[in-house]
Amino acid sequence: MKNILARLYASLQGLLVPVILLAIWQYLSTHAIVNPQILPAPTAVIAKWWEYLLPTEAFDPSQSGYLAWLFSGEMIRDAYASMYRVVVGFLVGTALALPLGLLMGANERIYKLFNPLIQILRPIPPIAFIPLSILWFGLGNPPAIFLIVIGAFFPVLMNTIAGVRHVDGIYIRAARSLGASQTTMFLRVMLPAATPYILTGARIGIGTAFIVVIVAEMIAVNNGLGYRILEAREFFWSDKIIAGMFTIGLLGLAIDSGMNRLNNYLLKWHRGIENN
Amino acid sequence: MQPQIHISKVNKVFSTGGREVVALDDINLEVSPGEFICLLGPSGCGKSTLLNAIAGFSPPTAGSIIVDGSAVQTPGPDRGMVFQEYALFPWMTVEKNIAFGLEIKKQPKARIKEKVSELLDMLKLQDFRDRYPKDLSGGMRQRVAIARVLALDSPILLMDEPFGALDSLTRRNLQDELLRIWTEFQKTIIFVTHSIEESIYLADRIVVMTYRPGTIKRDVSVAIPRPRDPSSVEFNDLKKELALLVMEEQTRHNQQEIRMPAAD
Numbered sequence A: 001m002k003n004i005l006a007r008l009y010a011s012l013q014g015l016l017v018p019v020i021l022l023a024i025w026q027y028l029s030t031h032a033i034v035n036p037q038i039l040p041a042p043t044a045v046i047a048k049w050w051e052y053l054l055p056t057e058a059f060d061p062s063q064s065g066y067l068a069w070l071f072s073g074e075m076i077r078d079a080y081a082s083m084y085r086v087v088v089g090f091l092v093g094t095a096l097a098l099p100l101g102l103l104m105g106a107n108e109r110i111y112k113l114f115n116p117l118i119q120i121l122r123p124i125p126p127i128a129f130i131p132l133s134i135l136w137f138g139l140g141n142p143p144a145i146f147l148i149v150i151g152a153f154f155p156v157l158m159n160t161i162a163g164v165r166h167v168d169g170i171y172i173r174a175a176r177s178l179g180a181s182q183t184t185m186f187l188r189v190m191l192p193a194a195t196p197y198i199l200t201g202a203r204i205g206i207g208t209a210f211i212v213v214i215v216a217e218m219i220a221v222n223n224g225l226g227y228r229i230l231e232a233r234e235f236f237w238s239d240k241i242i243a244g245m246f247t248i249g250l251l252g253l254a255i256d257s258g259m260n261r262l263n264n265y266l267l268k269w270h271r272g273i274e275n276n
Numbered sequence B: 001m002q003p004q005i006h007i008s009k010v011n012k013v014f015s016t017g018g019r020e021v022v023a024l025d026d027i028n029l030e031v032s033p034g035e036f037i038c039l040l041g042p043s044g045c046g047k048s049t050l051l052n053a054i055a056g057f058s059p060p061t062a063g064s065i066i067v068d069g070s071a072v073q074t075p076g077p078d079r080g081m082v083f084q085e086y087a088l089f090p091w092m093t094v095e096k097n098i099a100f101g102l103e104i105k106k107q108p109k110a111r112i113k114e115k116v117s118e119l120l121d122m123l124k125l126q127d128f129r130d131r132y133p134k135d136l137s138g139g140m141r142q143r144v145a146i147a148r149v150l151a152l153d154s155p156i157l158l159m160d161e162p163f164g165a166l167d168s169l170t171r172r173n174l175q176d177e178l179l180r181i182w183t184e185f186q187k188t189i190i191f192v193t194h195s196i197e198e199s200i201y202l203a204d205r206i207v208v209m210t211y212r213p214g215t216i217k218r219d220v221s222v223a224i225p226r227p228r229d230p231s232s233v234e235f236n237d238l239k240k241e242l243a244l245l246v247m248e249e250q251t252r253h254n255q256q257e258i259r260m261p262a263a264d
């Protein structure tokens, strides 16, 4: 009982600052101290968010199933489009970076072969590839996914290389004395030993991918959350901009907690999650 | 009897930063099948270097090491290695760690399972089958490491201060367990230690090494019948004798350390 009260108190405490800020914000807007066009009231934003979430048309059983209708709202479609790009781009980027990183980490010759190129390309922010990607791929999904691939590729690559290089020599010696072949060594010793690093890379990679997707959608695509908030600006729909930003934040949170779960699952053997 | 391990004129020189360290100098040693040998000496006298050369991790600069009739080239499962740091794979459960060598050998699944169960029983690890190494105590980890090399049926066990990090009670338990395993399976064991008492408790022969260059100072046979009682008179007489030998080397170690503070 005491415990529940304590926890209730803790969460109330956490709400204190946001509630005060919201109250000030609400006050400023409703009393027209700031122009609602610039800063709409929180209630207006919530109303807009709800509207953006709900299906645009009335339910018509002859057209679609109930679930399909329920998820036919503009926000759901935008979020899906953005997520799709992030996931595909991230998976492609990781699928390229992981084997290359493993090879570069394990083999000095391959490392020397690729490292100069990587050192030149890596400092270029993925956003700087936007003009080139539009030139090469036109508009729509291809340039956006290309940018996300780049955004995810380098963090995964660098961390995989570091992970393989930091594999404790004692594991390699133990495996060799047990008779492990090259392949076994690679798949059952180096790769698992490097997973803490690789997962850190994946986490940074998907974070970068999420930033890149929003920017890419503002420039090269005409749907998705990034496109939507920029479109809303054209119409001075500040409530929709903020509602869209809120959705972007929620999606980022969902991605992060998904990565967290994956981390905990894959590293359940690890002394302390994260570093050690 | 034909020696199982034949080490002759082995030299090992490390050169780091322009300085040369003669880690092993003219080592000659023959080990018969089933013998329990302890390499004894203060730290830095080349015990690990010799063991690693026999294991095939780091070949000698000169000389030859012949095991079961053929020269050592690479590490291999015929010489099971137990490390002081356990070297268990932390991402594998206890069961998987023990099974790893058998999986490498591509043994049938049922056979692996049977063998692993046998070893879990033998080393009293049944309750830890599905645990990860991080959840085990040092003593338990070393049991797993021993089970892992026993799974391979290696005729030779090479052990580098395997009990050095354990408390004295756990240490004594594992020493007894090791002697039991050694008697039952008739392994040849080369066991590195810097504990005089441990070497007398375990070994048939104690090879005392010198410090820089690492040579064999004395090769002492231990005639005390097992189980050996560390409080007995013969045990303590031998202990005094060995302590004198080791102390001489320890003193040389300290003197050299003063002259070359960067060493080691």
Ligand SMILES: Nc1ncnc2c1ncn2[C@@H]1O[C@H](COP(=O)(O)OP(=O)(O)O)[C@@H](O)[C@H]1O
Binding pocket: B014, B015, B016, B021, B022, B023, B041, B042, B043, B044, B045, B046, B047, B048, B049, B050, B263, B264
């Ligand atoms: N990889 C190495 N490079 C340079 N010197 C080494 C290396 N390994 C060991 N040594 C030196 O060789 C000597 C013997 O070391 P080692 O075999 O580890 O001793 P012990 O196991 O008896 O403590 C020491 O003086 C050590 O500094």
Ligand SMILES: [Mg+2]
Binding pocket: B047, B048, B049, B160
């Ligand atoms: Mg050593």
